[in-house]
Amino acid sequence: MGPIGSGTGGRRRALAEINVTPLVDVMLVLLIISMVAAPMLQRGIHLELPATKTATEIREARIEVSIDRDGRIRINDRPIHAELLEDRMQSIAATAPDETVFLRADKLLPYGEVLVVMDRIRTAGITRVSLVTVPLERAERRGGS
Secondary structure, three states: OOOOOOOHHHOOOOOOOOOOHHHHHHHHHHHHHHHHHHHHHOOOOOOOOOEEOOOOOOOOOOEEEEEOOOOOEEEOOEEEOHHHHHHHHHHHHHHOOOOEEEEEEOOOOOHHHHHHHHHHHHHOOOOEEEEOOEEHHHHHHHOOO
């Protein structure tokens, strides 16, 4: 006979439990990384749009031109140089002449800069340009004007 607890033939039995502690540690680290990274992955650029009483919701915005406070221009959230804006708008006007372009500009941007961009869009052949605003009630709830 062998020693007590040695099992059959002096061999030890394999431990049949899985240690899940390392798995839980890795999952918690991944969860924290995703929670920290999620706000940075926000779509679009932050603009403070002007507020108006007659603002309505845009149902289907296909082409959006955005101008941020620094004067950087984007078409559908993709940066574009101001000199190339007119060429891009010409190609849009050629393929879809009745397309509406929605112009979003930060409320602190000088009026003249917005008009220059609007003029470039219209010079390219786009006849329908809509200025995007937010409803006045929503702006008042945020504490802005």
